[in-house]
Amino acid sequence: MNVVVAKTETGRALSDAFAVARGRLPGTGQVADRRRQAFEAYERLGLPHRRIEEWKYTDLRTLMREAFSLAAEPDAAALERAGEAVRSHTIDGVRRLVLVDGVFAPNLSQTDGLGQGLRIRTLQEVLEDADSALQAQLFAPENSDAMVALNSAMATDGVVIEIADGAAPKEPLHVLHIASTATPAAMFTRSLLRLGNNAGVTLVESFVAADGVKAYQVHDSLIVSIGDGSRLDHVRLIEDGRDAFNISSAMVTLGAHAHFNFFNMTSGASVSRYQATIVCAGEGSRVETNGVNLLNGRQHADTTLLLDHAVPNCASREVFRAVVDDRAHSVFQGRIIVRPDAQKTDAKMMTRALLLSDEAEADNKPELEIFADDVTCGHGATTGALDESLLFYLRARGLSEKEAQALLIQAFVGEAIESIANDTLRDLAVSAAQRWLEARA
Amino acid sequence: MALLEIKDLHVRVEDNEILHGLSLTVNEGEVHAIMGPNGSGKSTLSHVIAGKPDYEVTGGQILFNGEDLLAMQPDERAAKGVFLAFQYPVEIPGVATMTFLRTALNAQRKARGESELLTPAFLKKAYEVAARLNVPRDMLKRGVNVGFSGGEKKRNEILQMALFEPSLCILDEMDSGLDIDALRVAADGVNALRSPDRAMVVITHYQRLLNYVVPDFVHVMSKGRVVKSGGKELALELEASGYTQFEDAA
Ligand SMILES: Nc1ncnc2c1ncn2[C@@H]1O[C@H](COP(=O)(O)OP(=O)(O)OP(=O)(O)O)[C@@H](O)[C@H]1O
Ligand SMILES: [Mg+2]
Numbered sequence: 001m002n003v004v005v006a007k008t009e010t011g012r013a014l015s016d017a018f019a020v021a022r023g024r025l026p027g028t029g030q031v032a033d034r035r036r037q038a039f040e041a042y043e044r045l046g047l048p049h050r051r052i053e054e055w056k057y058t059d060l061r062t063l064m065r066e067a068f069s070l071a072a073e074p075d076a077a078a079l080e081r082a083g084e085a086v087r088s089h090t091i092d093g094v095r096r097l098v099l100v101d102g103v104f105a106p107n108l109s110q111t112d113g114l115g116q117g118l119r120i121r122t123l124q125e126v127l128e129d130a131d132s133a134l135q136a137q138l139f140a141p142e143n144s145d146a147m148v149a150l151n152s153a154m155a156t157d158g159v160v161i162e163i164a165d166g167a168a169p170k171e172p173l174h175v176l177h178i179a180s181t182a183t184p185a186a187m188f189t190r191s192l193l194r195l196g197n198n199a200g201v202t203l204v205e206s207f208v209a210a211d212g213v214k215a216y217q218v219h220d221s222l223i224v225s226i227g228d229g230s231r232l233d234h235v236r237l238i239e240d241g242r243d244a245f246n247i248s249s250a251m252v253t254l255g256a257h258a259h260f261n262f263f264n265m266t267s268g269a270s271v272s273r274y275q276a277t278i279v280c281a282g283e284g285s286r287v288e289t290n291g292v293n294l295l296n297g298r299q300h301a302d303t304t305l306l307l308d309h310a311v312p313n314c315a316s317r318e319v320f321r322a323v324v325d326d327r328a329h330s331v332f333q334g335r336i337i338v339r340p341d342a343q344k345t346d347a348k349m350m351t352r353a354l355l356l357s358d359e360a361e362a363d364n365k366p367e368l369e370i371f372a373d374d375v376t377c378g379h380g381a382t383t384g385a386l387d388e389s390l391l392f393y394l395r396a397r398g399l400s401e402k403e404a405q406a407l408l409i410q411a412f413v414g415e416a417i418e419s420i421a422n423d424t425l426r427d428l429a430v431s432a433a434q435r436w437l438e439a440r441a
Numbered sequence: 442m443a444l445l446e447i448k449d450l451h452v453r454v455e456d457n458e459i460l461h462g463l464s465l466t467v468n469e470g471e472v473h474a475i476m477g478p479n480g481s482g483k484s485t486l487s488h489v490i491a492g493k494p495d496y497e498v499t500g501g502q503i504l505f506n507g508e509d510l511l512a513m514q515p516d517e518r519a520a521k522g523v524f525l526a527f528q529y530p531v532e533i534p535g536v537a538t539m540t541f542l543r544t545a546l547n548a549q550r551k552a553r554g555e556s557e558l559l560t561p562a563f564l565k566k567a568y569e570v571a572a573r574l575n576v577p578r579d580m581l582k583r584g585v586n587v588g589f590s591g592g593e594k595k596r597n598e599i600l601q602m603a604l605f606e607p608s609l610c611i612l613d614e615m616d617s618g619l620d621i622d623a624l625r626v627a628a629d630g631v632n633a634l635r636s637p638d639r640a641m642v643v644i645t646h647y648q649r650l651l652n653y654v655v656p657d658f659v660h661v662m663s664k665g666r667v668v669k670s671g672g673k674e675l676a677l678e679l680e681a682s683g684y685t686q687f688e689d690a691a
Contacts (some may be wrong), residue, residue, distance in 0.1 A: 086503045224536065389493070393531045394541075398519035398549035407544060411584075412534025 010047060010060075013067035017186065018153055019071040019122050025156060028133075028332045034139045038152035041143030054275075057331040057363050058302040058317070060147075063271045064245065068217050070154065071101040071185035078180040081210035083108060087180045089208055092149050093424055094174040101180055102187030116200070117167025117343040123158035124189055134160060137223060138192055141251050145275070151221045152419040157188035159221075161203075165196035172202035172233075172422060177218065179244065180210040186217040197227035197255070202422055203234045204355035209241035217245040218269075228255040228282055234262045235425045237432055240269035240295070247423070249275050254314075256282030260289075263420050265413075265429055266301045267294040267436045273302040280307075280314035280342075287316040290416040292429075294436040295328035295360075302331035309342040321416045323409050324360035325440065332380065335367040342372050349379040354386065354412055356405070442507050444469045444640050445490075445609055451500035452482075452489055452665075459485045462501065467609070470637040470658040474651055474676060475644045477662030478684045483644045484528050486662075487613045491525040492518050505609070519545075520552035522608030524659050526598035528644075533585035538597070542567055543586045547605060570603045575623075591618030599630045607626045610634065611642045616650040630651030648680045663687045 018039050025035060045063060048055035074082065082100040086108050090096070094224055097120065098108040104122040111120060127133050138160075143149035159175055175191060193203060207218060219238065226232050240246050246269045254260055266272055293301045307316050322330035330353060338345045353362035366379040386408050394404035413433055420426040445467040452460040459482050467473055488494050490503065492515035503510040510518060533541070543679065545629065547557040558566070571581060576596055586594050595615055602610055604613055613632065616624055631641065631654050643654055651659075659675040660667045661684070668687045 389531050392493050392515065392535050393533070394545070395515040395525070396493075396519055396525055396527075397541075397545035398516050398552065398605070399545060400516050400548065401514075403544065403548055404516075407536050407541070408533070411533065414535045 003397065006413035010064055010067045013069070014150065015043065017067060017069050017296050021156075022393060024070070024194070025154065026124040029126050029130060029136060030339065031139070037151045038143050038149045042149040042153060043145050045115060045146035045149065052304040054145070054304060054333070056365075057275050057333070058271075058300065063300060068184045068186040068215070070156070070182045070218070071187045073103055074100040074105065074180055076295045078210075079105060079107070080176045081213070082180040085180070085208055085210040086176065089176060089206065091174055091204065091424060091428060094172045094204060095169075096174045096176055097159050097191055098176045098178060099157060099159070100178050100186065102189050104159065115169060117164035118169045119162040119164075121160045121367045122366070123155060123160055123192075128162045134192060134194070137194070137225070138190065140223065141221070141249070145249070147219065147247050148221060151188055151190060151219050151249065154188035154219065155221070156188055158189040158191035160192045161192045161232050163196055163199045163201050167196065168200040172204055172425065174204040177205070177220065178210055179208070179213050179216040179218065179241065184215040186219065187237075188219045190223070192220045192223045193225075193232070194327070195224075195226045195230045195232055199227060199228040200231040201233075202425070204237070205231065205239045207236070207239040207246060209244060213241055215243045216249065216267070220246070220248040222248070222250045224250065224252040226252070226254045226258040226260055229257045230255065231259040232261070233421050234260070235420060235429065236264040236274070237429065238264075238266040238268050238272055238274075238430060240272070241268055242268065243268045248273070250277070252276065253281050254279065254280045257284040258282055259285070260287045261419065261421060262287070262289040263416070263429065264290070264303065265292040265294070265432060266303075267432060269299070269301070273304065275304040277306045277308065278316075280309050280311060280316065283311050283313050285314045287314075287431075288419060289316075289318045289322040290419040291332070292413045292433070293322040293324070293330045293414070294433060295323065295330055296325035297328060297441060298326070299328040300331075301329075302332070302333070304333040305335070307334070307336045307347065308345060309336070309338045309345045311341060312343045312345070314342065315346040315381060316348070319416050320351040320377055321413050322351070322362050323356065323413060324353060324362050325356040327357070327359045328361070330362045332363070333367070336369070336377060336379075338368075338370040338372050338375050338377060340371045343376065345372060345373045345375040347375070347377045351381045352412070353383040354409065355383065356386070363418040368432040402440065409437060443467060444506060446504040447501070448504075449488075449501035450489070450498065452485060453497045453499050454485070454495065458499070459665050460489070460661070463662075465660065465667060467640045468644060469608070469640055470644065471658065472635065472641045472656045474659045475642060475662055476646065476658035476659065476676060476679055479576060479633045481662045482665040483662055484613055487525050487611045487642075487644060490611060491523060493516060516548065517552065519605075519607075520549045524602050524605060524607035524610050525604060526595070526602055526610065526612045528613040528617070530586050530594040532587045533589050534591070536585050538583060538585050539564075539567065540669045542604060543561055544687065545601070546567065549605060567604060568574050570600060573633075574600050574603060575626045576600050592620060592623050593594050595619055596623065597629060599627045603630055603634060606634070609642070610639065611644070614646070615643070616645055616647060624650065648676050651676050661687050
């Protein structure tokens with residue numbers, strides 16, 4: 001077995017990466033200390049493997065064969081390639097904030113005329129501003145997960161967005177991650193979104209590669225706090241290149257009567273994992289998460305959600321749809337914790353997987369940990385193939401096998417896509433799904 | 442050359458032979474009625490013509506305009522003009538009826554080398570046909586057959602037939618579940634499609650439909666074969682005497 005070899009080599013490469021990158025990482029004093037602690041934690045934990053329960057289905061010791069060194073700051077050529085990518089991924093009516101190879105690219109971003117109540121800075125700026133209160137929040141995630149710890153140690157840049165009480169910028173904010181590196185490299189980003197009370201915003205994040213960019217590794221994390229009475233609509237589209245690796249973590253906290261509407265779709269990347277911890281910390285808060293995996297070839301995509309109901313009277317709805325073709329592997333792990341105080345919690349989780357080939361695989365692991373007695377909680381899961389009688393009906397009307405499948409797959413994921421409130425973004429998700437379906441035909 | 446020529450067809454489903462040497466010839470312009478007791482194989486025949494998988498043809502052949510129909514995929518058959526109005530149309534949640542109709546019509550046109558209909562032209566055509574068949578627009582806005590009553594599903598089948606303009610229409614119990622008014626509208630729709638270059642095979646248990654859609658030929662199926670053929674008066678005979686005489690014959 002070369003598993004052990006892979007582990008040591010990847011592990012060593014990551015240690016080297018930290019040593020090499022250290023001088024380039026923004027932040028001194030406390031920030032540097034936190035990075036060092038985080039890295040030590042990472043070294044202790046090592047790359048997650050299948051005997052770590054949370055990573056059971058995504059064994060990075062086997063899936064992450066090598067660790068690339070930290071991407072260089074994008075040069076003129078990289079920025080040029082990224083510019084092309086921006087043009088083909090432009091969304092109408094949004095404010096674009098671009099990270100190229102893990103570094104904020106001001107010339108590709110729209111930072112003018114922010115208006116009242118909206119403040120946007122880069123992670124670098126915030127980390128270099130020693131008295132910023134945000135630093136503590138930026139490093140709030142514990143080092144108990146190896147990949148979160150690694151991200152804390154290595155984050156080079158990101159966007160830090162603050163929305164003041166009562167503010168509700170109309171334009172959605174689009175954080176566009178572009179991989180543009182000429183050689184295989186890793187990018188580490190950390191972003192923060194802080195919504196005051198009675199505020200609202202729509203945040204889109206998408207991950208893409210510039211033309212011709214092949215192997216790269218994305219390590220991203222996002223920290224979100226949604227103030228009392230505020231609403232965040234959040235859409236994520238993972239359209240990374242087919243050789244890419246994407247490990248993203250999110251930590252979301254909701255205040256009282258806050259509302260978090262989330263949609264995530266993964267159609268790109270070779271190996272990806274999205275892990276999110278969502279905490280209902282204020283009474284009456286509400287969470288809706290909708291996830292879609294569209295996978296083929298040998299893609300592996302893992303969504304692992306922890307919904308923490310910490311206080312009474314909160315509601316959560318989790319919907320997940322996986323479409324898995326060829327030898328791809330989809331993973332959904334949904335854990336719901338209802339703490340002793342969280343009476344009247346209403347939590348539901350429903351996952352469905354559609355297997356398009358005999359070798360496709362979908363794992364689904366629901367976990368309910370309920371410590372309160374007056375709650376409504378439930379989960380359901382189904383896995384199956386496309387319904388033959390529906391396929392035949394469509395084919396008898398003239399649709400080819402692929403066309404018939406495409407129509408049924410669109411319907412299958414449509415239910416999740418419907419949850420996106422913003423019309424433009426919903427259309428965007430629909431066309432991303434369509435691109436995937438067309439590529440299969 | 443006949444439009445449809447079925448010769449000595451043997452069909453199995455999961456080790457049971459259901460059609461045991463069935464023959465039938467249908468020419469352009471003709472309307473054939475097929476009657477016969479429950480389980481005699483009428484729907485099986487219609488499914489095999491449309492190309493449903495899970496049926497194994499163990500003998501015989503089906504020619505459509507002289508071509509080997511059994512060698513074609515279901516969608517090729519549709520593009521060449523075979524249409525089956527299902528006895529039990531399925532519900533397809535999440536697929537909007539209009540999207541379905543447009544995709545199907547254009548897939549057929551494309552396969553025939555015709556240009557695709559753009560949305561405005563398609564909408565015009567679809568609404569025109571729907572109005573002619575008394576299909577409310579509201580029905581077209583829903584998912585395919587989702588929440589439709591039995592009768593509404595049947596009307597949706599007739600609507601598709603009128604929209605696709607096939608050369609061979611097989612109607613499997615289109616009259617079941619239709620109320621008297623709906624039956625008349627649907628039958629008018631079918632009659633409007635009668636033409637010298639189109640044929641119909643109407644599967645039914647009841648004479649009433651045949652009062653509206655008057656057949657040129659009536660066939661009696663029993664136990665997987667055509668056991669008797671005749672003119673439209675055969676249907677009246679059956680109505681009076683039932684199928685018992687043929688069950689013995691089969
Ligand atoms: N998929 C199947 N598996 C097993 N048996 C089948 C299958 N499909 C049809 N059969 C059997 O084949 C026979 C013919 O069925 P078919 O549906 O063709 O009859 P029919 O003449 O259309 O009857 P009805 O008038 O009730 O609609 C029946 O005995 C039925 O049970
Ligand atoms: Mg039948």
